[in-house]
Amino acid sequence: MAPLSRRFFASFAVVAMLAATAGTAAADPDPKTILAPSGKLRAGLYPGTPTSYLAGKDGAAPRGVGYELGKAMAEKLGVPYEPVVFAKNAEVLEAVKTGAVDVAFTNASVARAKVMDFAPAYLDIELGYLVRPGSPVTSLDNVDAAGVKVGVTTGSSSEAALSRDLKAAEVVRAETVAIAAEMLTAGKLDAFATNKATLFEMSEKVPGSKVLDGRWGMERHAVAIPKGRDAGLPFVRAFTAEVKQNGLVAGAVERAGLRGAQVSEMK
Template sequence: MVSIDRRLFASFAFAAALLVPCGIATAEPDAKPGPASSPASILAPSGKLRAGLYPGTPTSYLAGRDGGTPRGVGYELGKALAEKLGVPYEPVVFKKNAEVLEAVQSGAVDVAFTNASVARAKVMDFAPAYLDIELGYLVRAGSPVASVDTVDQKGTKIGVTKGSSSDGVLSRDLKNAEVVRAETVGLAAEMLKEGKIDAFATNKATLFEMSDKVPGSKVLDGRWGMERHAVAIPKGRDAGLPFVRSFTAEVKANGLVAGAVERAGLRGAQVSEMK
């Protein structure tokens, strides 16, 4: 009887062993959880902060005069964020903002400084705004557009940067004027000079910069909207957002944003109110 019981016990033990899934490790009773990920490892997983920037606008990047230090609010904020994280800074300058946005979505860059539109918030995460900028129009000499209210007329050609938030809004809202897309801000300035467009639409910080390069042009009074620029990071790194929010509040309070605005010669913008 005893030998039968032992055989039965051995059979039961063998069958039970077959029911245990392979490859599943069990935790040791006194095992401790690993250390929480640091903001640097979340926001700059490559070990350096890659900041997406684009040239021709003081909100993002302006090459240094005679090979000197670059300027631009985005450039300076990226440098400050890298220092705050304790990682090297790598500014990545693209030809146009649309390429910056694509790089944020793909994770090719770690951070960007751009208009926090509703559409963009679906594909990247934003901290609170640090800069408010009016949206307006730059008109060429002799343009039929005399005011913001007279833009939407048949025969009028309004330039926008291809794929920009201005493109998205005005392509929808303008019912009579023709929207003409330019690949870059620099090309848009040439189009204004040559009379290929009657006005160009974007934020006033960029418009004032363009006006210096287009003789006889002027930025119209009034606005058709507002841009609120904020720090953007790729989706999936939301664990780093509290750090970015704190950073944004700090650089607004300590005067870094205001100083960067002044150094870049940015016009038509103001530091966002504290929230």
């Protein structure tokens, strides 16, 4: 082979090797740059529920499944953790949609999947009702009756479902879980609907209240990330499988005092 030809093929081989290397890099992006583009992981949380965030008392560290999973995810990525606590879940969801936060831990509903991407579920939670003392609602069978006021939080998946499914009862919106508890106490609501983890937490703030037996649905909580960052989904899926298998989800559930929930089955 002539020297010129050898140089041509050598150059061609180098170009091909660089192209292959570039292709591999493009196919395998660094999850850190995709999922935490600001250099820190901003986790959207909201207070008053053990599924998300419970402030620590007397200097104790915060609790909550979402809070703990966000911290573990930041550690796995190797970036600082920045929990961002909003007043209500609707604000968390909006922050995910706009990219104001990098991750959230919430019910993976069909409607939400249109505006954010989800990993497989890590937690299954029954949906139920909390009733005030003296409420006309005594079981799931007599919730949907004329004159019954059923509370939901504004922008929640419970609002969407019950506004459609309840035909006779009045659906009353409350901005936050804390406000809903006050409305129950004042007799402005006969029942409040959401996941049972939140209901049991609320019951401690509404004397004489009761979480009804049975369920009207299920929530499947999962890690959510903003649309456009789907290249980071393999990392999020692997993280979800790991924290279910290594006991972190179960431990966070126990530390938060979360009731009415179980770790999702491995898939």
